[in-house]
Amino acid sequence: MTATAGTVETAGAQPTEALARWARRNAWSLGLLAFFAALLVFTKFIQPSYGVTGVQGLAISVLPLALAAVAQAIVVISGGIDLSIGSMMALTNVVAASLMLGRSDEFAVVVVVGVLLLGLVLGAVNGALVVLTRVPDIVVTLAMSFVWAGCALLVLKTPGGGSAQWLKDLVLGPLGNEWIPKAAIVLVLIVGLIWWAVRRSRFGLSLYAIGSNQLAAFRSGVSVGRAKVFAYALTGLFAAFAGLSLTASTGIGNPLSGSYTLQSVAAVVLGGVSLAGGRGGAFGPIVAVLILALLRTDMTFLNLNPNLATSAQGIILIGVVMVGTLFQIRRGRP
């Protein structure tokens, strides 16, 4: 790798200390991961037949929401919120599905690239409006959610369209070992690469800085407006990934796809990203999505009314926010 001698030295000096610091910073995510592992064991316990099929099903069903959660995490870390993620997913989903129907595989590649660019543009429009109008993020993105949803209905009135076979093959089924879902690999690759690049960039630092204290960041010379537009554009890009994953996993486009926006907010909060901004990452929200999905599965295994699952999700969320606030209060005033 390109690590300089200096980095190796400082990193190698106290590897245990660095590891401990990493663990402290990611304590919440690691806790979530442990909880998810326990939940898998519990699932196997209540439903002994839960196995390869269950894991594969879980992976493919969480892919769109996991990508949406990462999209939401980015903008929430920057101190904003995006209530149009679900609509952007619907729009990119139907644009991809309607363009790909009956066209060649090569053309589908062009469509995928174009749809990702479309996501960037949609997000940048959101961000530019937030910055230029100075209207609160929550209002601007709520309004834009209607705009993007309307556009989706203009493209496709009812579910339809199609997906290139290679796009479906990209996310459906296992890779190598039957236990390893392609969807999980796609998720890890997309999020891993982009998130890693963001964290290592100047933009990544300004993302956390404007989320921590926008005034301080501005006075330090950060271009707050530009950083915000970047954040929203990146959120749009991930919403487009999420929309494409819907096209790939369902094989069609649906202008009225589910309640992804609010679920993404839930996953972000549960995943340890502070709604006040400046804190958290991409890993926690993804694990949170896995937990929420598996809880839902377990409720069906336990023959509980699935509507109860939705309520349970809300209760968990309130609990998490309350516990988180208590921790913050205790830390803030030692």
Add this chain to the structure above:
Amino acid sequence: MSSGEANMTTTELVPLVEMRDIRVAFGGVHAVDGCTVDLYRGEVVGLVGGNGAGKSTLMRALSGAHPPDSGEIRIDGQPVSITNPRDAKTLAIETIYQTLALADNVDAPSNVFLGREVTTRLGSLDDSAMESATRTVMGRLNPNFTAFKTQVKSLSGGQRQAVAIARAVYFNAKILIMDEPTAALGPAETAQVRALIRQLKSEGIGIFLVSHDIHDVFDLADRISVMYHGQIVGTVNKDEVTIDQVLGMIILGKRPEEVTQKELAKLHG
């Protein structure tokens, strides 16, 4: 008052900073109402005045945090336009704000370099370079500081102040604005900041020092500009006035020679 007529063009006589007839209004409030101040190389100008007199607002006009509605700013005699903090930093104007301006959730080196990050050739953040540079400058300012990897929200007021000062010093400021730099500090840290101000002054840096501590100001400043209700009452040489006279200017908003005996008596209760 020594008002050396600036007919001569030697650089020593061109002020480092001239702010002329600066005005800033918030709605109907004229926070800064036609202020003119200047600052020379290696000089400390104390800016004093009651709460709400407009000191911070005047300084924010120079630091780019809130550009003035009207007025002229000259640096080294050249008119400049400072519309945001980046413009100010390009002109080597650094600011230590009254309310500390740090990003709580990132560490000290990232705060020092925020907005001016060091990157590797590949364009990614060079954390080790930023950390070692921060260690070097911090060694000069506050050798006890070791918290280079923790988020600054868990630092003490003094440590946070050290980070803010490190940021100003590292980038070779020519002009330093310190708005109540010791307000949140204990005696030891205050002494450290005073020593630092003297050192920076000896290096030729011009410093605007905003402070409510009149003794601090008399101790450190060469000249004192007094603000009252958004206007400059006057600028005096420290050696030519007494503390009481400056207090009179702050409280009454009049120059010493304009103050009547009656007012003076009232001032002394």
